Amino acid sequence: MKNKLSTAVVCGFGAAVLGTIPGVKTVGCCLLLPAATILSLYFYLRITSFTESISVKTAMFIGLTTGLSSAFFSVIFEVLSTYIFHSNDLVVSLTQVEILLNSYNLGDLGKETVNILSKMSDDIIANGFSSTYTVFLLFNNILVDSAFGIIGGLIGMSIFNKKYFTRL
Amino acid sequence: MKNKLIVGLLLFVSAVWIAGFSLLPFLPKDNSFQAFYPFLKVSYARVCHQKPDECFRINDSYFLVCARCTGIYIGAFFGFLFSLFSFTKYFRAIYKYFVVFSIIMFGDVLINNFLLSSYNKTSALFTGYLFSFFAVNFVIFEIKRNNFFHSAQRDI
Numbered sequence: 621m622k623n624k625l626s627t628a629v630v631c632g633f634g635a636a637v638l639g640t641i642p643g644v645k646t647v648g649c650c651l652l653l654p655a656a657t658i659l660s661l662y663f664y665l666r667i668t669s670f671t672e673s674i675s676v677k678t679a680m681f682i683g684l685t686t687g688l689s690s691a692f693f694s695v696i697f698e699v700l701s702t703y704i705f706h707s708n709d710l711v712v713s714l715t716q717v718e719i720l721l722n723s724y725n726l727g728d729l730g731k732e733t734v735n736i737l738s739k740m741s742d743d744i745i746a747n748g749f750s751s752t753y754t755v756f757l758l759f760n761n762i763l764v765d766s767a768f769g770i771i772g773g774l775i776g777m778s779i780f781n782k783k784y785f786t787r788l
Numbered sequence: 789m790k791n792k793l794i795v796g797l798l799l800f801v802s803a804v805w806i807a808g809f810s811l812l813p814f815l816p817k818d819n820s821f822q823a824f825y826p827f828l829k830v831s832y833a834r835v836c837h838q839k840p841d842e843c844f845r846i847n848d849s850y851f852l853v854c855a856r857c858t859g860i861y862i863g864a865f866f867g868f869l870f871s872l873f874s875f876t877k878y879f880r881a882i883y884k885y886f887v888v889f890s891i892i893m894f895g896d897v898l899i900n901n902f903l904l905s906s907y908n909k910t911s912a913l914f915t916g917y918l919f920s921f922f923a924v925n926f927v928i929f930e931i932k933r934n935n936f937f938h939s940a941q942r943d944i
Contacts, residue, residue, distance in 0.1 A: 647901055650835040650857045676931060717826050729823040737826055764834045778930035782883055
């Protein structure tokens with residue numbers, strides 16, 4: 621259990637750090653987190669000295685914990701950088717989004733969306749922190765990163781079981 | 789039967805995921821769903837860089853993920869569809885296809901990002917599609933073969 625968690629947290633942290641670097645994200649894209657999970661599985665196999673194959677349950681557990689740790693660390697990095705600079709992607713792109721949504725004539729729903737975004741942006745500019753934005757980001761990252769972590773875990777399991785534990 | 793149910797569920801989830809990043813350009817501009825654009829953009833930003841010149845553009849709107857990600861997700865959808873009809877069990881060399889198309893896709897990533905001056909969306913789409921299609925089939929094949937449980941040093 622300790623082995624699974626430690627490798628997952630280390631690789632999740634690594635994925636969160638790499639995700640903040642624009643150049644790496646351009647190349648890694650949606651495969652960054654699955655790659656981190658595959659690396660996490662490899663470390664787990666190294667720690668356990670390749671004694672036994674990876675079960676679906678173990679692969680999913682390591683994938684999930686890698687995804688969760690990546691989600692938490694990435695939110696922490698985002699909140700910290702937003703607090704320091706009192707700005708982020710939302711604040712920068714708000715004017716364009718506002719113009720776009722107003723041009724769509726969406727009525728009350730469009731106005732409500734702009735209001736929510738403006739409130740988040742105002743909070744960030746004034747205090748460097750928006751609780752609504754942080755909760756949204758945390759919820760979104762947990763959902764997406766967990767899913768991509770599990771996918772990476774299953775891909776890694778298939779590769780390593782095929783490579784190390786199958787005698788054809 | 790249980791396998792098919794799970795694969796069917798994954799097929800549905802992948803269809804919803806694809807609709808999430810590609811539906812808005814096809815909807816009328818005054819459709820209520822357009823109001824979710826900023827939130828969807830932030831959601832998909834977690835898994836894609838979303839550079840406009842690397843995304844497909846339809847009806848003056850961009851997809852929320854790049855061409856390669858579009859290919860990967862569409863490939864996953866068709867991969868689930870393919871494995872739903874149990875064709876995978878006749879596909880013994882799937883691992884080789886998976887390895888070959890992984891290498892091709894990573895080669896394309898390197899060529900598109902570091903060698904070519906302009907991004908080739910078509911090659912990104914197709915290499916992503918083929919990688920994902922065979923990755924999904926390979927994973928499902930392995931899961932089915934291992935029968936969902938731990939099996940140490942199993943002889944096949």
